[in-house]
Amino acid sequence: xxxxxxxxxxxxxxxxxxxxxxxxxxxxxxxxxxxxxxxxxxxxxxxxxxxxxxxxxxxxxxxxxxxxxxxxxxxxxxxxxxxxxxxxxxxxxxxxxxxxxxxxxxxxxxxxxxxxxxxxxxxxxxxxxxxxxxxxxxxxxxxxxxxxxxxxxxxxxxxxxxxxxxxxxxxxxxxxxxxxxxxxxxxxxxxxxxxxxxxxxxxxxxxxxxxxxxxxxxxxxxxxxxxxxxxxxxxxxxxxxxxxxxxxxxxxxx
Amino acid sequence: xxxxxxxxxxxxxxxxxxxxxxxxxxxxxxxxxxxxxxxxxxxxxxxxxxxxxxxxxxxxxxxxxxxxxxxxxxxxxxxxxxxxxxxxxxxxxxxxxxxxxxxxxxxxxxxxxxxxxxxxxxxxxxxxxxxxxxxxxxxxxxxxxxxxxxxxxxxxxxxxxxxxxxxxxxxxxxxxxxxxxxxxxxxxxxxxxxxxxxxxxxxxxxxxxxxxxxxxxxxxxxxxx
Numbered sequence: 001x002x003x004x005x006x007x008x009x010x011x012x013x014x015x016x017x018x019x020x021x022x023x024x025x026x027x028x029x030x031x032x033x034x035x036x037x038x039x040x041x042x043x044x045x046x047x048x049x050x051x052x053x054x055x056x057x058x059x060x061x062x063x064x065x066x067x068x069x070x071x072x073x074x075x076x077x078x079x080x081x082x083x084x085x086x087x088x089x090x091x092x093x094x095x096x097x098x099x100x101x102x103x104x105x106x107x108x109x110x111x112x113x114x115x116x117x118x119x120x121x122x123x124x125x126x127x128x129x130x131x132x133x134x135x136x137x138x139x140x141x142x143x144x145x146x147x148x149x150x151x152x153x154x155x156x157x158x159x160x161x162x163x164x165x166x167x168x169x170x171x172x173x174x175x176x177x178x179x180x181x182x183x184x185x186x187x188x189x190x191x192x193x194x195x196x197x198x199x200x201x202x203x204x205x206x207x208x209x210x211x212x213x214x215x216x217x218x219x220x221x222x223x224x225x226x227x228x229x230x231x232x233x234x235x236x237x238x239x240x241x242x243x244x245x246x247x248x249x250x251x252x253x254x
Numbered sequence: 255x256x257x258x259x260x261x262x263x264x265x266x267x268x269x270x271x272x273x274x275x276x277x278x279x280x281x282x283x284x285x286x287x288x289x290x291x292x293x294x295x296x297x298x299x300x301x302x303x304x305x306x307x308x309x310x311x312x313x314x315x316x317x318x319x320x321x322x323x324x325x326x327x328x329x330x331x332x333x334x335x336x337x338x339x340x341x342x343x344x345x346x347x348x349x350x351x352x353x354x355x356x357x358x359x360x361x362x363x364x365x366x367x368x369x370x371x372x373x374x375x376x377x378x379x380x381x382x383x384x385x386x387x388x389x390x391x392x393x394x395x396x397x398x399x400x401x402x403x404x405x406x407x408x409x410x411x412x413x414x415x416x417x418x419x420x421x422x423x424x425x426x427x428x429x430x431x432x433x434x435x436x437x438x439x440x441x442x443x444x445x446x447x448x449x450x451x452x453x454x455x456x457x458x459x460x461x462x463x464x465x466x467x468x469x470x471x472x473x474x475x476x477x478x479x
Contacts, residue, residue: 073337075478097343105334111270120266124259124342166338 021098022084023049025070025174025205030079032065032229039065041229042079047222049173052196052206054216057226063209064103064178066226070207071101071176083174097125100172104179106163110152114143114162117151118169125170137165140195157188164195175199177208181215193219256348263339263352264359270329271360277325281364285318286371293375307376308438311368312394312431318364319398320420322357323406331410340477350403350473354466357399365391382446387438390451393458394434398427400465408476430465433457 026046032039040062047053055063068074069081072088072095080087088095101107108117118134127133138144141161143154151159160180167175177196181189193215200206200221210216216223225233271277292310296303330336339349369391373380380387405422409415437454440447 071341073340073478093343093345095343096341099341101338101341103334103337105337107335107338108333109266109270109329109335110333111273111329112266116269120262121338121342123262124339124344126255126343 022086022173023205024082024084025207026082027066027070028080028082030066030069030076030081032062032069032074033077038229040069040076040226043224043226043229043231044079045222045224045231045234047205047207049203049205050200051221052200052208052219053222053224054220055207055209055224055226056211056213056216060228061226062229063226065229067101067176067178067207067209070174071099072096073101097170098173100167100170100175102163102167102175102177102180104182106159108151108159108163108166111150113148113150114138114141114154115147117162118166121166122169127170133169137169141165156183157185160184160188160192164192168199172204174205174207177206177210179209179211181210181212189215256345256351259342259344259348260351260355263349264355267326267353267356268359271356277322277360278363280325281318281322281360282367284321285314285364285368288314288317289368289371289375297375302376305439305442307372307378307442308435310376311372311378311438312434314368314372315361315365315391315395315434316398316424316427316431318368319357319361319395319402320423322360322364323399323402323423324416324419326353326357326360327406327410327415336407336410346474346477347470350407350469353407354396354399354403354469357403358395361395361399362392365395378442379444379446380442383441383448383451386446386448386451386455387441390434390437390441390455390458393455393462394430394437397430397458397461397465400462400469401426401430404469404473404476407473430458430461433461 024046026044028044030043031041043062043066045053055066057063065074069076083091083095083098086095109120112120115134115138118137119130122130122133135144138147141158141164143158143162146154146158151162154162160183164180167177180192184192189212196206196208196219208216208219222235223233224231289310292306292314293302296306296310327336330339340346342349369380369387372378402419402423405419406415409418409422412418433454437451437458440450440454
């Protein structure tokens with residue numbers, strides 16, 4: 001897939017991410033333990049630029065743990081994650097400028113306005129032309145008219161759209177979404193699926209944790225099904241694995 | 255970049271606080287209540303217990319500080335925004351410094367209310383050596399907040415954070431509180447013991463350097479789960 005996406009315009013000082021880019025993220029034999037409890041056991045998956053990978057599985061399967069490891073918020077107990085040719089340790093903080101993370105907690109300050117939230121994170125990420133970037137992010141979220149209002153006054157759908165733009169404000173290469181469809185009405189889900197489709201076409205690598213199997217079937221290029229920390233299926237959602245995947249979907253529904 | 259990030263984080267915290275005034279009002283109210291209760295207990299017939307003023311002032315600052323630390327990080331926990339800060343491609347200690355500066359500024363405002371009140375109720379001569387008193391308060395507040403910010407950030411996702419914070423914080427900051435109390439008591443003497451106060455202030459500056467250095471050093475590994 002395309003890797004010619006324009007690199008983000010980071011401030012000249014402090015962030016050396018302009019020299020770091022990747023077109024594939026690969027999880028290799030990753031395990032994670034919390035004390036004696038095993039959250040992930042030897043999981044190996046990969047996703048390339050322009051693909052949407054879905055992490056499916058029942059609660060406690062290890063999906064969010066895997067997403068946190070991909071986001072560098074957790075370290076794997078064993079195994080490694082490679083972003084292109086480098087691990088998180090080798091890439092250092094510069095890697096984080098290539099990651100966008102959206103969880104169901106949204107990561108927004110309710111006491112700040114929509115514009116203030118976006119400005120704060122844009123500045124934190126060292127984005128250049130902050131005003132222009134924030135303006136276009138507000139446009140995409142459909143919140144320009146309400147940009148001066150506190151986030152606490154927004155509906156769940158509006159917050160979700162803003163949170164997605166917050167996660168994209170620095171044009172990350174890898175977008176990690178933890179249950180982004182939770183609590184959204186049908187129109188908001190459709191809008192979010194459409195936006196994610198645009199991002200896929202733009203060459204982003206997208207990893208989505210979701211329980212929404214209907215959305216998963218519309219959106220995903222690849223599926224990894226986790227159960228009790230173990231990978232039970234991983235392949236192309238449109239290929240021969242679909243039947244295998246459907247069996248797991250049925251199991252999850254039951 | 256380091257200072258810019260620290261400034262951004264501090265400015266964001268202050269913007270939120272100016273808008274809600276929740277932490278300021280709570281801590282000021284709590285600190286003033288503390289001083290009033292002690293005044294009822296320790297001032298008999300208009301005469302306060304000797305050397306009580308310095309101790310009451312610092313214990314009120316410590317209690318109010320613990321409250322402020324908890325509330326500040328509760329905000330970051332609410333929408334998991336601390337995680338978003340940790341994900342930024344910046345030096346994580348810069349985020350620590352930003353949070354620390356916000357707490358210090360908030361506590362200095364609380365102290366601006368507290369000190370005159372202690373002076374009034376306990377007949378403490380707060381105007382004896384005002385600059386030295388301000389310096390003592392500043393150094394003591396930085397030392398206390400340096401450790402408190404580190405622990406509050408570390409405990410933000412712990413279920414028992416409200417219990418754990420004081421349990422971890424007070425034993426480690428006892429030297430800061432003692433130095434603050436002794437230095438302030440020296441200044442509140444009828445004839446201020448300036449040399450003694452300066453000695454305690456130097457000790458506080460030493461604690462500040464140690465605590466801030468250790469916190470900067472350990473913040474990143476402690477915040478990586």
